[in-house]
Amino acid sequence: MKAISDITLVTQVAVFHNKRAFDQLVRKYQSPVRRFFLNLTLGDTQLSDDLAQDTFIKAYTNIAKFQGLSGFSTWLYRIAYNTFYDYKRAQKPTEDMEQKAVHALSTRHDSTAEKLDLHEAMKILKEEERTCITLQLIEGLPIDKISEVTGIGANTVKSHLARGKQKLANYLKQNGYERK
Numbered sequence: 001m002k003a004i005s006d007i008t009l010v011t012q013v014a015v016f017h018n019k020r021a022f023d024q025l026v027r028k029y030q031s032p033v034r035r036f037f038l039n040l041t042l043g044d045t046q047l048s049d050d051l052a053q054d055t056f057i058k059a060y061t062n063i064a065k066f067q068g069l070s071g072f073s074t075w076l077y078r079i080a081y082n083t084f085y086d087y088k089r090a091q092k093p094t095e096d097m098e099q100k101a102v103h104a105l106s107t108r109h110d111s112t113a114e115k116l117d118l119h120e121a122m123k124i125l126k127e128e129e130r131t132c133i134t135l136q137l138i139e140g141l142p143i144d145k146i147s148e149v150t151g152i153g154a155n156t157v158k159s160h161l162a163r164g165k166q167k168l169a170n171y172l173k174q175n176g177y178e179r180k
Contacts, residue, residue, distance in 0.1 A: 006072035014064045022063070026056055029073065032139060033080050039134040040084050040127075043119035051087060055080045070148055077141070077149040081131070088127070121171050129164030132157050 006028075012021035033055055037048035058079050066075055122130050131150060135141045143161075147154045 007068060010063060010066055010068075010072055013060070014066070022060055025059075025072070029076055030056075032073075033076065036077065036080055036134060036139060037084065039119070039122060039138055040130060042123055047087075051080070051083050055083045058083065070145075074141075074145050074148050077135070077139075077145075078151075081149050121168055121175075124167055124171050125164050126160075128152070129160045129167070132160040133164040133168070136161060 006025070009021040009025050012018040013025070030052065034048055034052045037051045038045065041047045055076070059076055066072065125133065132146055135146045135149060136143070141149070143154050143157050146157045150157065152160070
């Protein structure tokens with residue numbers, strides 16, 4: 001029923017340029033898209049909002065190209081994924097992010113009473129691992145949908161997930177979070 005509703009709204013936007021129908025799609029997917037970006041940008045709310053806005057602008061201008069071969073949400077996440085990587089490519093390469101995160105972790109002197117920040121833990125992951133982890137564990141997408149969104153083969157997605165989960169487990173264990 002969800003897909004029928006999305007398809008109906010998409011049709012209203014594509015055929016009749018119904019902005020209210022698109023507004024319904026935005027309201028429905030705004031929070032998940034922002035959450036996706038918050039995890040990829042490691043908590044940068046302003047950047048996440050900007051990227052989400054760019055995503056919805058691109059979705060609106062290209063909605064007539066939506067063919068319904070996948071769900072609207074998968075198509076939208078693909079646009080979001082491409083928007084993020086367009087942004088990353090436009091940035092000047094600086095220090096390797098993973099080395100930066102490892103250095104930050106080795107120089108931390110936080111009290112044990114402080115809560116572990118999810119975004120701090122996500123910094124140790126490579127971008128591909130972080131993207132796959134975010135799509136599976138936070139957004140709830142299955143491996144085949146992650147593969148569609150990222151354009152990465154399903155077996156490679158599985159590898160990124162396995163490595164990412166192992167890194168997160170090790171990080172959590174090193175920071176006092178034991179499995180019970």
